[in-house]
Amino acid sequence: MMRLKLARHLASGPWLSALGAVHRRVTWPILTSLTYHRVIDSPGGCLETDDVVDATVGQFAAQMAFLSEHFSFVTAADVVRWRAGGALPKNPVMVSFDDGYLECFTRVLPILEAHHARATFFVSPRYLDERRLFWWERIERILNRSTRPVVTLRHPRPIELRVEGSPTRAIGDALALVKQTPGLDLSRFLGELEEAAGAPYSEAEEVAEVERTLMTWDHVEALERAGMDIESHTQWHRVLHTLSPSELKFELLGSRRELEERLGRPVRAVAYPVGYPVAHLDHVRASLHASGYEVGFTNHSGTSFLRRSTDPYALCRIAMTPTYDASLFPSLMLAPILAPRRSVPRLPSV
Numbered sequence: 001m002m003r004l005k006l007a008r009h010l011a012s013g014p015w016l017s018a019l020g021a022v023h024r025r026v027t028w029p030i031l032t033s034l035t036y037h038r039v040i041d042s043p044g045g046c047l048e049t050d051d052v053v054d055a056t057v058g059q060f061a062a063q064m065a066f067l068s069e070h071f072s073f074v075t076a077a078d079v080v081r082w083r084a085g086g087a088l089p090k091n092p093v094m095v096s097f098d099d100g101y102l103e104c105f106t107r108v109l110p111i112l113e114a115h116h117a118r119a120t121f122f123v124s125p126r127y128l129d130e131r132r133l134f135w136w137e138r139i140e141r142i143l144n145r146s147t148r149p150v151v152t153l154r155h156p157r158p159i160e161l162r163v164e165g166s167p168t169r170a171i172g173d174a175l176a177l178v179k180q181t182p183g184l185d186l187s188r189f190l191g192e193l194e195e196a197a198g199a200p201y202s203e204a205e206e207v208a209e210v211e212r213t214l215m216t217w218d219h220v221e222a223l224e225r226a227g228m229d230i231e232s233h234t235q236w237h238r239v240l241h242t243l244s245p246s247e248l249k250f251e252l253l254g255s256r257r258e259l260e261e262r263l264g265r266p267v268r269a270v271a272y273p274v275g276y277p278v279a280h281l282d283h284v285r286a287s288l289h290a291s292g293y294e295v296g297f298t299n300h301s302g303t304s305f306l307r308r309s310t311d312p313y314a315l316c317r318i319a320m321t322p323t324y325d326a327s328l329f330p331s332l333m334l335a336p337i338l339a340p341r342r343s344v345p346r347l348p349s350v
């Protein structure tokens, strides 16, 4: 990957310290935002197989130390205030965590506090309330324990998922169906999948796993009390471009209202589940506006210009990965143009 090669090259030469010195002196009119999901203790190194693990605890601590030297931490609420005419500090960086995994409270918060850093946590209220596994986790668990070599589905269309040997491809195909099928009935899909795989997942089993991995409202409220920002990640983490107008309203307005009730303050920012850019879709845009959101974040890699003309519903974030090691992370932060672009599938325009 050309961009990463360049970033690696930058890290190995004298350019990085020169760039760091310039960065500290100059005020760049850009907002750098980072997306994390999980950080884990991993003495043996990184777990690259798990898509939602974005750093080890050690990596994350080193990354926050670097950012605290070169950037000013801001939150999504600060960006909302900036949109309304407020000022942002020099070289702002928004560290954000999506989904609300338990380490946000147990591992991330102490590191943030040690660096006087503030971060934004995008959470999905229905999962916090109902203690269910996220849909991608259920798909993975069901197909991993399938008792049938081929899982045959009728919804959203007749399809055969071959799990014999390795379920990896079938998991990818099933995830793609949820991410890209307009009009998908998610609970019907998951129910059929479970039945067709002959792999029931008991409620008790699910609740026990959720307790090990997901924050509770108490944790979320403790983050807020510690000065962190809590914002919306929709109700059920549904992929926005696949939803009908009434589903969009439920996901967007519903989550904002529930968070506001819980937190007792305005919630005006949303991170789009899965992170596809949606600002070009008129019906999604209209729903974001009608639901009271002032800013929306994608996972489309890159930074956003701090200009009044910047589309507030298309703010970019850089998706973190454990491969951004101690040499690569600083060069990507100082030269974010080198962060790899995330491939975004073609989305329907209606």
Ligand SMILES: [Zn+2]
Residues within 6 Å of the ligand: 098, 099, 233, 237, 273, 274
């Ligand atoms: Zn998410």
